[in-house]
Amino acid sequence: MSLRDHLLARIASDGPMSLADFMAEALLHPTMGYYTTRDPLGAAGDFTTAPEISQMFGELLGLCLAQAWLDQGAPTPFTLAEPGPGRGTLMADALRATRTVPGFHAAMRVHLIEASPALRARQIAALDGIGITHHDRIETLPEAPLFLVANEFFDALPIRQYQRTATGWAERLIGARNGALALGLGADAEQPALAHRMADTRPGDIVEHCPGAAPAAQEIGRRIAQHGGAALIVDYGDWRSLGDTLQALRGHERVDPLDAPGTADLTAHVDFEVLAQASAPAAHTRLTPQGVFLERLGITQRAQSLAKGLTGAALETHVAAHRRLTHPEEMGSLFKVLGLYPAGSTPPPGLEP
Secondary structure, three states: OOHHHHHHHHHHHHOOEEHHHHHHHHHHOOOOOHHHHOOOEOOOOOEOOHHHHOHHHHHHHHHHHHHHHHHOOOOOOEEEEEEOOOOOHHHHHHHHHOOOOOOHHHHEEEEEEOOOHHHHHHHHHHOOOOOEEEEOOHHHOOOOOEEEEEEOOHHHOOOEEEEEOOOOEEEEEEEEEOOEEEEEEEEEEOOHHHHHHOOOOOOOOEEEEOOOHHHHHHHHHHHHHHHOEEEEEEEEEEOOOOOOOOEEEEOOEEEOOOOOOOOOEEEOOEEHHHHHHHOOOOEEOOOEEHHHHHHHOOHHHHHHHHHOOOOHHHHHHHHHHHHHHHOOOOHHHHEEEEEEEOOOOOOOOOOOO
């Protein structure tokens, strides 16, 4: 039985399902889910993240967290964490760049939040020689100073979609039509979680709600406010969600999200306003374009240093990677950075209060 057949059988038995339930099954079904059955990254996979584009990304984010650690008095020990760490590339680059920061490696305890067995294995290999602890959930991280980087983590959390009606909201649900998965609308109802969106939407508008986003941000913010630390949240999205942003990628090409579930990556734009509000009492920085953030951290100088000695195709690839990470027409504007830090402390480098 394919995952599509499994979902159709579930719908026949229980009725239409939310997009959140569909995404959870498509991504994390124990035997047929996208993340549980494959390594999705790189040229041979379905998408490429910033750490896979260039070592500069992980290096600069690692040094940013290390400086935040120094600014807060170098607490010992501390938790260095990453939810959704992919192949472990970002963390490996961050640790290589921070080897010369006095005391940083001796004080750190590396914790990774990862649901995929295939990716856990890749992370262990990438971080060979580093003692790491894996978690299924952010909630089980230690109660200690927390320095965390979340790159393209929140965009993969399951979402629900609601369409504005004349009097409230109708949820977009997945049912069956002519033997295939199909989107439809549920009953018109009030949605307390979207009460604040009645003022800036019109009938017909679609708003997305990510049930897991606020609790995750709340856990991160609580630890930082209580114990100290900093978080760098890097993802695509904006301050407030509007419209249908659900997308599926297979072989680096966009495909229908309902086509062959379990064989494509599913993501949606991140509503950073929700993350910032949920992280209180931790303070949050202004939402900053990724390109601006990386330039403030010195990516151009680092790129120039790495370019020395490169020629031909290697140099062209390196220049293209710098452009892809920073240029407004590439990832530079689409991706944003939100920083979390203790109220009254210095924000992480590259970000403003």
